[in-house]
Amino acid sequence: IKEGESSLIILVLKTLCWEIAQQALNGSLLYNYFICNVGAGEQDNWLRTTFIQRHPTATRVFVEMRFVVRDCNSFGADSLTCKETFNLHTSEADADIGTSFRKGQFRKVATIAPDEISGVGDMQINTETRVVDNLSRKGFYLAFQDIGACVAIYSVRVYYKTCPATVKSLAAFPETVAGGENQALREVAGACVENAVSEDQPRIYCTVDGEWVVPVGQCQCRPGYEPKNDSCQECKPGFFKTSVSNEACEHCPKNTEPSSSGALSCPCLQGFYRAPNDPLTAACSGLPSAPQNLAATTAQMAVGKLQLSWSPPADTGGRTDITYNVVCDRCEGSVCQPCGEKVRYDPSNTDLKEISVIISELEPHLNYTFTVEARNGVSQLILHCASQHSYSLITDPPKVTAMHLVESSPTSLSLSWSVSRWAKPSSTRYELMYRKKVITTYTVLVLEKNSVQIIDLSPSTVYLFKVQALSPEGNPGSYSMEQEFSTPAEGKSVILGAAVGGGVMLFIVVVVLLLRRRRKNSHTRQGPEDAYFSSPEQLKPLKTYVDPHTYEDPNTAVLKFASEIHPTHVSKQKVIGVGEFGEVYRGILKAPGRKEAAVAIKTLKPGYTEKQRQDFLSEASIMGQFCHQNIIRLEGVVTKFKHVMIVTEYMENGALDKYLRDHDGEMSSFQLVGMLRGIAAGMKYLSDMSYVHRDLAARNILVNSKLECKVSDFGLSRVLEDDPEGTYTTSGGKIPIRWTAPEAIAYRKFTSASDVWSFGIVMWEVMAFGERPYWDMSNHEVMKAINEAFRLPAPMDCPSAVYQLMLQCWLQDRSKRPRFQDIVSLLDKLLKSPDSLKAIADFDPRVSIRLPSTSGSDGSPFRSVSEWLESIKMSQYSENFSMAGIVSMEQVLQMKSEDIRNIGVRLPGHLKRIAYSILGLKDQTSTLSVFAV
Structure with missing residues (x-):
């Protein structure tokens, strides 16, 4: 049935060891299949459905189960083999095989774990839904395997999902059955609605969840039409639309005539115009009025200069593109003529956007008349006289001509200087700057006299000085040449002239110019990769990783590096995986004083030994020492109760290798390099802490909803899932051969350099969208090929710069491989220059x-x-x-x-x-x- 239909499929269940019973629940009689052999040792009991026919295009179906599971703790100590989960299996066939049953025909779909566990005397019915994907034959069977639980199944509903007929982005799409895992997005072609057009045929994708996503080739309404209620409707009178788009019709702009229905534009009223470059959506405009408040300023200008300024016109004609022209006339007596090229304007005298201009090269004893004209985009050549102003002169501030040393001691210097002959010392102030010769930091003094005594200096030190004069208004002249003066050694003083009178100092301003010093210091402290750090805490030296196995009591390490969480604050929701030590759940953490957060919960299976407990918690002791945005975050542990757990942040998109395979070809090289940059940043952090990962691979990188990649799995103690050749056993343990540097395989020399080799393999996995490194070669073939200098070839469409970095990571001499700080720096440069990713490596x-x-x-x-x-x-x-x-x-x-x-x-x-x-x-x-x- 389709999702949402009310009818249920009633399944006739074939039983092996299961029993059928009826149960009264809340006044209703329910039939169920149950089994409860918790004290009879290892169990393997199967319950199979009848043949279920499949819709021809439904490759993915959903199985909803309602069931009850009994709490193992309610059976006491005699139920050590009790389980609280059971397994869902499926088998495909083209015809009903009747009562024939073979386990080998079935493949496992999922481990089913309850959200609610029933105790004695109560019944907590669970509802769980699982996906059966990649169906291709005419029908299938479902089977339920009991491995030692006390479980009763009340109902099973099987359904598939469809994307309903819809209109998206003005394109109509038919009802479509959702695809399966191998066709996560099913492409569907559509057609534009009436009065809408599209350059390309509109397409959309139907997801496995029965939802429409990613419309392609958006339809747009024709000119004179606007989108409303999934259709294109005519613009109303007084409205218009000029182009093909999905914008709404606009009101006719200012100074235009009202339009009719379906109008493409609105014409201008008489006396108003549009400039040649104005769009049809722009208002019509008129001519501007004259500029206002024309005035000239000479008080702060040099000889032969003035600044002409004005205010914008009161009426701009309804436009913002106002410009100004300045016209100059020169008058001698009663005769006036254009100024011509003798007068200079800064920045110009035509097409000015500013409301001021500096005019220079003016001659003395002449009258100048300046006319300013305002123009806009629709102006004709009409001059608007604004104002006139007579010219007057004023001189520059005086110029410092020489500086002299009057007296010196080990801790002070007395200086004086000369100024141009026509200056008035009583109305002139001075700005003096000095510094030690070996540094770049200046001290600035503002003085009323042309002499000064500077104290608190260092003996036997060379100082540099320069000085400039200031006008009464505070405007500076030009600085004098920088001169050197030295303080003598201790016990010596030199008098070179009359004692310098003590001038009255107005104020002292200390200007700290530390840019060069900071740059110099940062270069000695930071590597090139540190440019992305932004907070002072990140610039501090990192602490060093402490191996938890060095503690005599491993429990001490857990208490030191991990926070204890009370089990009531953690609720498990769904089983999302099975590890070496137990099942992994998605859940919710509700810690006091903190916002509710989704978490991943690793559990330790019942019946564990103390060594298994310590090995399980050692990963938490390691994770608890790390704090970085690209390292999986430990939320805490549960160790003081029967059910031991490790709680980490939840990464919505799971392992990187599977995510890439599921999105093969859907991401650009820029996005992939961004993911690699995050992984490299996390590994740089670990390297700086002197931690060697030893198992860096795409399967151990987790991806969240923002596509941020985080390094995880700090144990290297588990066997790689579904990969019997994933590790190569030596006397020292197991090594993931395909990801491990040759020196680590041969001599067990694991270093940050061997992690760099592994990072090169991760780069290859990412650029190849999760392809298996070295394909179907055996581990011995891989080791032999590497020792014979074979290296993985460039993946399809891999940027050349990225592949060259891979090859650098795979250098045989580990001392020549780049460091993670170099890798981060290079990836940053590639991301800042996307064009560098366009050159593609050769591909065979x-x-x-x-x-x-x-x-x-x-x-x-x-x-x-x-x-x-x-x-x-x-x-x-x-x-x-x-x-x-x-x-x-x-x-x-x-x-x-x-x-x-x-x-x-x-x-x-x-x-x-x-x-x-x-x-x-x-x-x-x-x-x-x-x-x-």
Whole structure:
């Protein structure tokens, strides 16, 4: 059934060891299947449904279960094997196989854990929903496996989701069945509504949750129409719209005539105009009035200069593009003529946007008349006389001509200086600046006389001095040449002239110019990567990591580095994974005085030993020492109660490798490099703390809802899930071969340099959208290839600068590999210059996607198009090829990139993967340009 329909599928359940019963609950009679063999040792009991037929296009279905699970603690000490979870399995078939049943036919879907556990005498019914994905056959079975729980199942509802018929962005889309995991986004074509157009055919994607997302090729209303209620309607009278857009119709602007229905523009009223560059949406405007308050200022100007200023016109004509022209006339007696090129204007005398101009090169004893004209975008050449002003002269402030040393002692210097002959010393003040020769910090004194005694100086020290005169209004003249004067050694004094009188000092201003010193100090303290730090705390030296295993009592390390959380503050919601020590839940942390937060909860399975407990909590002792935005944050631990837990922040998008595979081809190189920059910043932090991760891989990087990447998994004690060859056992433990530096494999020398090697592998994983490093090579083949100088080739579309950094991380000599601070610095530079990511590294499809030239993995030719697509992980497009009539490999070899696009492969990453795969199958003489995308 579709989601939302009221009817339920009633399943006839085939039982192996399960029993059927009826139960009265709240006055209603319920039938259920139950089992409760908690004291009978290991259990493996199965309950299977009848055959469930699948909708032809529904590849993902949802299974909603209502059930009760009994609390194991209610059975006492005789139920050590009791479990509080059971497993959901599924098996596909093209026909009903009746009562035939084999465990091997079923694959596990999920471990089902209750939110509420029932005690003695009460019944807490749980409702859990799980997804069964990648369905392709005509039908399927569900099965429930009991492994030792006391559980009763009351109902099972199976449904699929659809995206309903809708109108999005003025495009109509039909009802569509939601896709599955291999087709997380199902593309659907639509059509624009009436009076709407689009350059490209509108498309939208139907998500696995039955929601429409990411509209492409947005439809827009035609000119004269506006969007309303998912349609395009005519503009009302008095409104208009000039272009194809989804903007609303606008009121006719000022100084225009009212429009009719569906108008594209509104005409100007008589006497008003639009400038040639004005859009049709602009108001019509008139001419400006004359400028106001024209005045000239000479008091602060040099000889032959004046500043002319004015106020804007009272009426600008309704425009903001006002400019001014200045016209100068020179009069001698009764004769006036244009000033011509003899007079200079700063910045100009035409097209001025400022309301002032400085005029120079004026001659003495002449009358000048200045006329200022205001203009706007619709002005004709009409002059507006504004005002006139007579010219007058004023001189510069006096100039300092010489500086003299009058007297010196080990701690003081007396100086005097001369000024130009026409200055009036009584009306002149001076600004003196001095500093030690070896530093850049000046001290500034403002004085009333042309002499000074400076005290509190250092003996045997060279000082630099310069001085300038100030006008009565405080305007400065030019500084004198900087001169050197020295204080003598202790016990010596020198008198070079008459004693300097004690002048009256107005005030002292100390100007601290520390920019150069700060830069110099920062260069000695920081590496190039520290440019991104913003807070003083981040510039402080980092503390050093303390190995919790050095504590005689490991519990002491936990108490020191991790906060204790009371179990009542933590509530578990869903099982999101299974680790070596127990199940991992998503949950909620409600600590007193803190905002409620989503968390991940790692649990320790019942029956643990003390050593397992200590190993489990050692990761918390490590995480608790770290505090960085790119390191997974420890919220706290539960250690003082029966159920031991580690609580961390919750990362919505899970592990990076799976996230990248789920979004293959959907992110740009810039976004991927941004994610790498976050990982590198976290590893720089760990390196600065002298911590070596030893297991850096994309599977151990978590991604939150903001696509921030955070380093996690600080144990290196678990076996890699679903990867029997993920580690190589040595006498010292297990090593993840594909991610580990050669010296760490050979000699167990783990350092920050070996983490850098691992980071290079992570870079390759990210740029290859979660591809497995070294593909299907065995661990021994990987080690042999590395020792023979083989390195992973550049992933498809990988920027050359990024691949070169990978190769630097994989240098055999670990001392030559870049440090994490160098990596952060380089990635920052790439992000600040996106053009640097446009150069793409060379790509060989026959190596980079590990495709045999003409055959499948066993050396035999591909038997079908479906087999070939499955080998390159593109099986979700099998139906596209089939519907297009491409059913043989000979037809595949004739395809070009345009053919691939036409059958419905639109994601750039998928398009390129299929195109490059075809290139790998073709003859060696095929050219890459045929498949350029």
